[in-house]
Amino acid sequence: xxxxxxxxxxxxxxxxxxxxxxxxxxxxxxxxxxYQQKSSQAPKLLFHYYDKDFNNEAxxxxxxxxxxxxxxxxxxxxxxxxxxxxxxxxxxxxxxxQPQHFGDGTRLSIL
Amino acid sequence: KQEVxxxxxxxxxxEGENLVLNCSFTDSAIYNLQWFRQDPGKGLTSxxxxxxxxxxxxxxxxxxxxxxxxxxxTLYIAASQPGDSATYLCAVPNDSWGKLQFGAxxxxxxTP
Numbered sequence: 001x002x003x004x005x006x007x008x009x010x011x012x013x014x015x016x017x018x019x020x021x022x023x024x025x026x027x028x029x030x031x032x033x034x035y036q037q038k039s040s041q042a043p044k045l046l047f048h049y050y051d052k053d054f055n056n057e058a059x060x061x062x063x064x065x066x067x068x069x070x071x072x073x074x075x076x077x078x079x080x081x082x083x084x085x086x087x088x089x090x091x092x093x094x095x096x097x098q099p100q101h102f103g104d105g106t107r108l109s110i111l
Numbered sequence: 112k113q114e115v116x117x118x119x120x121x122x123x124x125x126e127g128e129n130l131v132l133n134c135s136f137t138d139s140a141i142y143n144l145q146w147f148r149q150d151p152g153k154g155l156t157s158x159x160x161x162x163x164x165x166x167x168x169x170x171x172x173x174x175x176x177x178x179x180x181x182x183x184x185t186l187y188i189a190a191s192q193p194g195d196s197a198t199y200l201c202a203v204p205n206d207s208w209g210k211l212q213f214g215a216x217x218x219x220x221x222t223p
Contacts, residue, residue, distance in 0.1 A: 050208065100211060104153055
């Protein structure tokens with residue numbers, strides 16, 4: 001049973017057209033993370049939530065925003081996608097002192 | 112700043128051989144270390160989590176060791192199978208929030 005669910009699995013958008021990626025969890029974990037993974041590279045943390053407290057990484061571009069309306073859902077908004085934003089976007093959750101659980105990711109392509 | 116390195120970047124072994132994957136980190140003050148598997152185009156599957164107080168952790172054919180003083184962890188996969196072909200990543204939390212710093216991974220191919 002999938003515990004961290006990301007939709008859609010594949011997303012294609014146009015250069016500059018806003019796009020939203022979604023993540024939901026059935027684990028009731030209080031921490032949620034968004035990572036960006038480019039081809040053959042390690043995942044890179046964009047931001048995380050501890051409950052509703054939002055924490056942005058210093059080098060995350062302003063183009064990337066996030067919303068967490070409740071414990072179960074978290075969204076990644078890319079306001080004006082550029083070609084360099086094409087990547088796999090991974091959502092993860094965690095309870096304190098427990099392993100992180102990842103979703104299957106959303107692969108974003110920019111035309 | 113914590114840096115995580117995985118060597119080799121790629122590894123190919125015949126079926127049945129044992130796999131040894133290496134992970135090193137620069138700051139030994141870690142909370143834990145986690146090993147993941149990633150299949151092409153997929154997300155990450157957690158394999159093992161070793162707490163900082165532990166020396167090793169085992170799950171089936173997988174065994175992970177941790178030596179904090181030398182900044183190293185090793186993942187052993189016994190009697191490899193073609194289904195073990197994947198990229199294996201190690202990661203350590205940067206802080207108490209659990210923000211992970213990943214290595215670039217070791218791509219493993221097990222040939223029948």
